[in-house]
Structure formats: C-alpha cells, structure tokens
Amino acid sequence: MTTTNTTAASACPYSSGSASKDFDPFEMDYQLNPGEACAWARENEPIFYSEKLGYWVVTRFDDVQEVFRDQSTYSASVALEKLTPATPEAQEILEAKGYGMRRTLVNEDEPAHTARRRALAGPFDVAHLDGEEEMVRELVTGYIDRFAADGRADLVNSLLWEVPLTVAFHFLGVPEHDMDMLRRYSVAHTVNTWGRPSPEQQEEIAENVGNFWNLAGDILAELRETPDAPGWMPYSIRAQQEQPEVVTDSYLHSIMMAGIVAAHETTAHSASNAIKLLLENRSVWEELVRRPELIPNAIEECLRLSGGVAAWRRITTRPTVLGGQRLDEGERLLIVSAAANRDPRHFNDPDVIDLYRDNSTDHLTFGFGSHQCLGKNLARLELQVILQELTSRFPSMRLVDQEFEFVPNTSFRGPEHLWVEWDADTRAAGTAEDAPPEFPGIVFNGPGKDLRTRTMTVEKVRPLTPHVMGIRLVPDGGPLPGWQPGAHVEIDAGDVSRRYSLCGSSSDAWEIAVAREPDGRGGSRWIHENVVAGATVRVRGPRQNFAVDPDVDRRILIAGGIGITPILALADDAKARGIDYTVHYCGPERDRMAYLDRLRDDHGDHLVLHVSGEGTRLDLPGIVEEYRAGTQVCTCGPDRLTDAVLEAFSSWPEGTVTRESFQSTSAVDPSSNEPFEVTVNSTGQVLDVPAGQTLLETLETSGFDVDADCREGLCGTCVLGVVDAAPEDIDHRDDVLSARERQSGAVVMPCVSRSCAGKPLTLDL
Known part of the structure; x- marks a missing residue:
C-alpha cells in the first residue's frame, strides 16, 4: 500500500513550536511555496491566530471551502482592504489623486454580488471564449519567434507577462498602453493591498496606485464614446444603460482598474509558476511533450500545487465555529487556498503531480462558490496555448540555475524572472518546412472523464x-x-x-x-x-470516499464478503503505524472468504473470523461495549451488515463509525418525486425539474456541462453548490456527503438528490 508523504509536515519549522507566534507570509519559504510552508500548521494548528498579521489563518481544505461557501458568515468585504495601513503621507497622495476604489466582484457580498455578476458575466461564456483561441495563439507564437533562436530566455519578460496583458487589453476592449508602466502599476496595487511596504515605500506605491486609478478613469471615459465596441468593458457600459442601479459609475471605474490587474497578473503568475513546476518535474514535462492532450490535466495540477493566487481574506459577520475553532464577530481570516490544495484529507498523494488525478479541478485556486473567478476559463485558454507551444517547440527546455525573487505579499505570487535554456536542435525557428503540430481543442472547466482515464x-x-x-x-x-x-x-x-x-x-x-x-x-x-x-x-x-480518520489510535474493522478489500488496506496501515486494531471478518464458508491466508499471515493476532457455516457469528453488542476515546469503527460489506453496524454503534460519537458502500443505500421510490424549480445563480436562468427526471439530467439537457461519472450518488464527481438553502430543503439520496455537508445545506449531488416537497433551489453554478 502507498500512502501520502507527510515529511514536510513532520517537523515544526517554527522556533517557538507554534505557527501562531512565528508565521510570516512575507518570508521567502512562503513566497516560494506557500502550500508547503503551511504544511506543519495544516496538520497541527489548522486554524491559528497570527500575531504578526492580526488574522486567523485557515489551512485545511474543508475549512477554506466552507469560508468561501458561507458568504453570510464570512464576508468578502475585506478582500481588498490594505493589509498594512497607509501612512499619513501615502494617504495624502491617494486623496490628492482622487483614489476611490470601492466595490468590485471580489469584495462585495450578497445580494449585490450576484446581481452584478449576472449583469456582467456574458463575455466569459465558454462559447464566446472558444473564439479567442486564434488571437491568443498568434500572440504566443509571435512572442516566441522573437527569442526562439537565442537558446536562452527569461520567460517572464519575454513572454509570460506581456502576452496575458495583451490578451487582457483585447478581452477588455481597451486600447494597448505602455506595458512597463502597467506592470509597475500592477505591482504597486498588489503590494499596496496585500503587502507590507515600509513607510518609505508607501509614498512611491501610493503615487503609482493613484496614477493607475486615474488612468482607469481616462480609459473608461474613452470607451464611453464607443459603447458598441467589442470587449468586456464596453459590454459593461451597455449593461449600465440597462441596469444603472446595479452597474453604477463608481463600480465601472473600480472594475476598470481591477479588471486590468485580474485579467492578466494572475494568469502571468500562474503560467510562470506552472512552467517552473513542470521543468522541476522533468518526467512530467517529457510526458506532455509526448502527449500534449494531457496539458489540460497538467494545468489543473499546476494551479493546485503552484497557482498564482495563494490566499484570500474574509471577515466574520457573527460569532461562529469553524473547524472546531470559536470565532467572534469581526474576526479577520486569511484563508490559504495554497495550503488547502495540498490537504491529504481531500487529495491523494497531494504533493505530487498526477496527470490523471480524478479530483484535480477541486482545487481552490480560483476560489469556490459564487465568488469563483469569473475569468477562470480565459486563464485556462491562455495557459493551454502557452504550454502547447512551449512543449512543442522546446522539448529540451530546462531551468537555468538561478535564485527566484517574488513580490512579498500574502496572496499573489509568481517569480519576477524565469530563466530557461534549450538545445539548438529543437523546433525553435518555426520555419515553413517545420510545420507546427495540430493541437487538441481547448478544454474549458477542467479535463473531463476521458482525459482523467x-x-x-x-x-x-x-x-x-x-x-x-x-x-x-x-x-x-x-x-x-x-x-x-x-x-x-x-x-x-x-x-x-x-x-x-x-x-x-x-x-x-x-x-x-x-x-x-x-x-x-x-x-x-x-x-x-x-x-x-x-x-x-x-x-x-x-x-477516497471512505471517511477514514487517519489520526485515530485504534481501529475496529468489520468486513463481510468482498468488503474485505478496503478493510485489508486499513489493517495493513494500522499495523504499519503500530496502532491497536482488530479485524472482524464475516463470511458463509472459509473457502468463500478472499485473502484469508494473507490475513492469517499478516494479521493473525488481530483477526477474528465469523463463519456462519461454522456457527460463529458477529457479536455487535459485545464490540459496542469496547468503546474508548480515539477509536474508529470502519465497515464494508453487504448492506445488511453495514446497516446493522451503523445501528448498533449509533450511541458512539459522530464520526467514529464509517462505512464504505459501492451500492446506493438511499433508494427512494421515484413515484414520491415532486417537480421543482432550480435557479442558476450565475445567470438567473430558471429550470423546471420534472418528477421523472433527475436534476443532473435537467441541467445537461439545458446545456450545462456538469462533470458526472457513476450517476448513482456514489462517487461524488457531480457535487454542486447550493445557495441560501436550509438543510431540510434538500432530499439527500447519495452515499458520499458527510453529515456536516448535509447539515450545511450548501451542496447537492444532482444525479440522485432533489429538493424536499418541491421547494425551489438555487444552484451555485
């Protein structure tokens, strides 16, 4: 059996032995790899108060996802708040320049957020983005041609900064401006919002941020003269004419400035991080050279392991409990998605690149829920084209020995330089006789089932x-x-x-x-x-749908028939870890019980057989009396066995008894189904779900691409978010969601589950 490598989390990297006192996101270890830098904290202090930041730091996947999902408890209003308060001198400069950035899509709450998102989302539709590939490829190949014969390049300066910025200009409908100036402005905006600049640095930063704000206003005024022009900003100007109470003047000015940054900076960082990561993992790079159809898979893994966005911020609106930690109203949170993306509770073998990872798109780099990045598929398009061209033209590309530098801040990361070199015999010149290959089509929304197989x-x-x-x-x-x-x-x-x-x-x-x-x-x-x-x-x-607690110090394992397979792996793990365990194995006859010889050889002292043909049966009441803290019961087998185990151990604390089932145990007579309505949150579209059709089928027939595998409520692939639903509004019929997830009312498995009593639902889709 292979288990996740947890070496990075095994030794405390903090001198005080506590992340709460020593955690510093401005130090180089966090800048280089925030997910790895937070590994010890994630395993030992998953939610801790950083005295240096004045923020609670959240590092585990379930907790970070819950914060993203629960907007009523965790407000996004502080997402663009200055992490370091402005000095009086810097504030005076900003005021003199009329700086007034307020609300954008990333720092507003409901109901304003959804109303504006719906009004502005049109150009981000996949059908529209699909038409942008030719423009992006021409840009990428044109920039590559400039340095292809050199044998060496700084990809950040030669390709990865200017291409996303040019794409951003095109997509926004903004005339091209001075690249170096806008790069300086973007860095100033990042440091001003998420950094810790010195008092001396703040004045220069304020000057650049103020100039950026005024430039955004000038561009917006220019675009108002041609509101019928293509691009997202002219589209937004037209949306203001239709919904002036939703898309206001101040809002347009704010998103003009934020849009220039968001449309290019995170993509530039993500591309730089991805190429660096892939070249550090040479075998993966070579596999992409050989099989370019796997590039979308690699991109999701790179976004998970080394994305351009490492963390976001939230503030509590009321007292709450998150991951067992009590939080008062008004507590500020730094939710580190980069740490959550490496959580072994959610991702098998999380620190490696797995080109076939089945849940790679679960990463939180784009956020989660209704605040998920609106431009995620534009970023995927650019990253795919960039990697397709680089792996094709420079198969021998490798990193040059160098020290990497980053702009110190909590949230947005990418190397300032990325020096690479390649052999002279590569297909670099792009000559007519060396025709470029035909690449697979662009994959939006992450790789589908076939690519993950x-x-x-x-x-x-x-x-x-x-x-x-x-x-x-x-x-x-x-x-x-x-x-x-x-x-x-x-x-x-x-x-x-x-x-x-x-x-x-x-x-x-x-x-x-x-x-x-x-x-x-x-x-x-x-x-x-x-x-x-x-x-x-x-x-x-x-x-991993079997809710096994890896931290218990005792396991009671109960298997029936072929259910011995996961139980055998759990027994092997318990033995390897040296914890107390007992295997109860039930079957009709010994010759029908698989792995019996191996169980005797490897686990003989811990094995108890219950062979009904020999008159030995499982005594569940006797095992129930063996309860002590730190014990988990894991069971797999026929439903009659696992149902009996769950019932017998119902008095034990929640989470101490878990079962694995490969057949749905939540069968419901379809004649009890009632029709209901669902609203798609991002568009406002209302769909009717008939009594004889699943929610998943309704979405698919209405043109929504929902990733789904088993369609029986067993695998968890098709899980969708639900907005503003009470737990009792959803009729959960799956065998995947935990009690915590069901009680949240925030997720549904559309392949089998429905609304209760025909109540309308709003999907976070």
Whole structure:
C-alpha cells in the first residue's frame, strides 16, 4: 500500500513550536511555496491566530471551502482592504489623486454580488471564449519567434507577462498602453493591498496606485464614446444603460482598474509558476511533450500545487465555529487556498503531480462558490496555448540555475524572472518546412472523464476463491500516485463503470479483487469474462470516499464478503503505524472468504473470523461495549451488515463509525418525486425539474456541462453548490456527503438528490 508523504509536515519549522507566534507570509519559504510552508500548521494548528498579521489563518481544505461557501458568515468585504495601513503621507497622495476604489466582484457580498455578476458575466461564456483561441495563439507564437533562436530566455519578460496583458487589453476592449508602466502599476496595487511596504515605500506605491486609478478613469471615459465596441468593458457600459442601479459609475471605474490587474497578473503568475513546476518535474514535462492532450490535466495540477493566487481574506459577520475553532464577530481570516490544495484529507498523494488525478479541478485556486473567478476559463485558454507551444517547440527546455525573487505579499505570487535554456536542435525557428503540430481543442472547466482515464495493463490474474479473482494492474508508463487506505478506483467494464477498493501493498502496481455477482448489473461478469493477463483496462482514480480518520489510535474493522478489500488496506496501515486494531471478518464458508491466508499471515493476532457455516457469528453488542476515546469503527460489506453496524454503534460519537458502500443505500421510490424549480445563480436562468427526471439530467439537457461519472450518488464527481438553502430543503439520496455537508445545506449531488416537497433551489453554478 502507498500512502501520502507527510515529511514536510513532520517537523515544526517554527522556533517557538507554534505557527501562531512565528508565521510570516512575507518570508521567502512562503513566497516560494506557500502550500508547503503551511504544511506543519495544516496538520497541527489548522486554524491559528497570527500575531504578526492580526488574522486567523485557515489551512485545511474543508475549512477554506466552507469560508468561501458561507458568504453570510464570512464576508468578502475585506478582500481588498490594505493589509498594512497607509501612512499619513501615502494617504495624502491617494486623496490628492482622487483614489476611490470601492466595490468590485471580489469584495462585495450578497445580494449585490450576484446581481452584478449576472449583469456582467456574458463575455466569459465558454462559447464566446472558444473564439479567442486564434488571437491568443498568434500572440504566443509571435512572442516566441522573437527569442526562439537565442537558446536562452527569461520567460517572464519575454513572454509570460506581456502576452496575458495583451490578451487582457483585447478581452477588455481597451486600447494597448505602455506595458512597463502597467506592470509597475500592477505591482504597486498588489503590494499596496496585500503587502507590507515600509513607510518609505508607501509614498512611491501610493503615487503609482493613484496614477493607475486615474488612468482607469481616462480609459473608461474613452470607451464611453464607443459603447458598441467589442470587449468586456464596453459590454459593461451597455449593461449600465440597462441596469444603472446595479452597474453604477463608481463600480465601472473600480472594475476598470481591477479588471486590468485580474485579467492578466494572475494568469502571468500562474503560467510562470506552472512552467517552473513542470521543468522541476522533468518526467512530467517529457510526458506532455509526448502527449500534449494531457496539458489540460497538467494545468489543473499546476494551479493546485503552484497557482498564482495563494490566499484570500474574509471577515466574520457573527460569532461562529469553524473547524472546531470559536470565532467572534469581526474576526479577520486569511484563508490559504495554497495550503488547502495540498490537504491529504481531500487529495491523494497531494504533493505530487498526477496527470490523471480524478479530483484535480477541486482545487481552490480560483476560489469556490459564487465568488469563483469569473475569468477562470480565459486563464485556462491562455495557459493551454502557452504550454502547447512551449512543449512543442522546446522539448529540451530546462531551468537555468538561478535564485527566484517574488513580490512579498500574502496572496499573489509568481517569480519576477524565469530563466530557461534549450538545445539548438529543437523546433525553435518555426520555419515553413517545420510545420507546427495540430493541437487538441481547448478544454474549458477542467479535463473531463476521458482525459482523467489512464490505461493500465493486467499483469496478473489469480483466483482468490471460486467466485473472486485478484487483479494486479501496472501503468503504461510513468509512476502511479500514492493512495490512502480505503481508496478505490473506477474501472470501465464494458458499457458500465464499477468501483473497486485498492488492497495491494506495492507502489508500482495496483491490486483489486472482483467478486462475480450473478444477479449484479453486469460489471463483475464482464471483468471475469474479459480481464486476462496482458489485457488493457481503463481506470480512473484513486478516490477516497471512505471517511477514514487517519489520526485515530485504534481501529475496529468489520468486513463481510468482498468488503474485505478496503478493510485489508486499513489493517495493513494500522499495523504499519503500530496502532491497536482488530479485524472482524464475516463470511458463509472459509473457502468463500478472499485473502484469508494473507490475513492469517499478516494479521493473525488481530483477526477474528465469523463463519456462519461454522456457527460463529458477529457479536455487535459485545464490540459496542469496547468503546474508548480515539477509536474508529470502519465497515464494508453487504448492506445488511453495514446497516446493522451503523445501528448498533449509533450511541458512539459522530464520526467514529464509517462505512464504505459501492451500492446506493438511499433508494427512494421515484413515484414520491415532486417537480421543482432550480435557479442558476450565475445567470438567473430558471429550470423546471420534472418528477421523472433527475436534476443532473435537467441541467445537461439545458446545456450545462456538469462533470458526472457513476450517476448513482456514489462517487461524488457531480457535487454542486447550493445557495441560501436550509438543510431540510434538500432530499439527500447519495452515499458520499458527510453529515456536516448535509447539515450545511450548501451542496447537492444532482444525479440522485432533489429538493424536499418541491421547494425551489438555487444552484451555485
């Protein structure tokens, strides 16, 4: 079994032994890699008060996502607040220049935020963005041609700053301006808002920020003369004419300035970070050279591991509890998405680039919920074109030995220079006889199911019982990602996909066991009839839906039948960690119980068999009496067994009993369905969901692209956010969401779940 490497979090990097006293986001370790710099805090002080910042710092995925999601408790109003108060001299300069930036899309709350987002979102539609590829590619190839024959370049200065800025001008509908001046203005805006400039630096920064504000006003006045011109700002001017109470004059001025920064700076940083990361992971770069269709996958992993945005800020509007930490009203939060993106509770083997990661688009670099970045797909378009051209023309590209410099701030990061070199025999000149390759189409909204599917070879098949076969799978090139005990993979079995727990102990192969189910739905029969040594299979994952607590010091493991597969991995992990554990294994006859010999060999002193054919049955009441703090019960097997376990242990504290199920346990008679309405929050579109159709089907037939795999409420792929719903408004019918997620009323699995009693729902889509 392979588990996540937690070396980075194992030793406290703070001299006082506490992040609360020593955490400093302006030091180089945070600037270089904020996710790694926060690893110890995430595992030991996941929410801590930074005395140096005066902020609570939030580092775990679930907590960061909850803050993004719950806008009524965690206001975005401080997102653009100056982290370092202005000196009187700097404030005087800003006032003299009339600086008045107020609300933009990133720092306003409901209901104003959604109303403005709906009014302004049109040009960010995927159908519109798809037409921008030719313009972006011409820009990228034109800039590359300038340095292609040099053999060496600073990609930031030669490509990665000016291309996104030029794209931003085009997309905004703004005439091109002095690049160097706007770069200086953007850096000043970043440091002014999220940095810690000295009193001496503040005056120069204020001068640049004030000039930037006035330039934005001049550009806006110029654009008002041609409101029918193309671009987002003319579109916004026309929206003001239709909705003057929503799109006000001051708002247009603010988004004019913020738009120039947002449309290019984060993309420039993300591109620089991505290329640096990929060149540091040479085998991944070479795989992209060989298989450019995987570039969208690589981009999501780069955004997750080294995105251009590391953190955002919020303020509490009322007393609350977040991740067990009590917070008063008015508490300021720094939510570090870069740390959340490496949380092993959500991402298997989180510190490595996995080009087939099944949940890579779950990263929080673009935010989450209704505040998710409006321009995320424009950024994806630019990043894909840049990587396509660089990997094609410079396959030998490598980093030059250099020291990286960053603009010190809490939130926006990218190297100021990125020096690379390449061999002379590369396809660099772009000559007519050396025709460029044809690239796959641009992928928006992250890679779909096919791109996340890896092909694996069946190395070995062996019978475990007369009706269970063990299958060992090896990758077709490249290393396999690590996985946590309880993880499963999804196998394409003919026309269906089925989930199987990982249960091997090798890092270079995966092992699953498949029981042939005569009365099943055909997946196991297909595998038993078609999977032989040498065959290839299509695999997705690994995924972790089994809510296993990795920090407990005692496990009670209860398995029935083929449910032994995840339980075996949990037993192996418990033994390796040296914690107390017991395996209760139930079956009708010994010759029908898979892995029995291995269990005896590896876990004999911890194994208790319950063989009904021999008259030995599981005594659940007796096990219930064994409760002590630090214990978790994990069960997998037939529903009658796992249902009995959940009922027997219902008196134990929440979270101490968990089960894995590969068949939905929430079956509902469809005749009880009621029709209901859903509103799409980003557009205001209202859809009718008939009683005989799922919410997912309604969305798909209405043109919404929702990623979905199992369609049975088992895998978690299609989860969507819900806005302003009470927990009792949603009829949850899935087997994935936790009690905490259900109680939040903020998410729904549209493949199976519905509204309760026909109540309308608003989707964060």
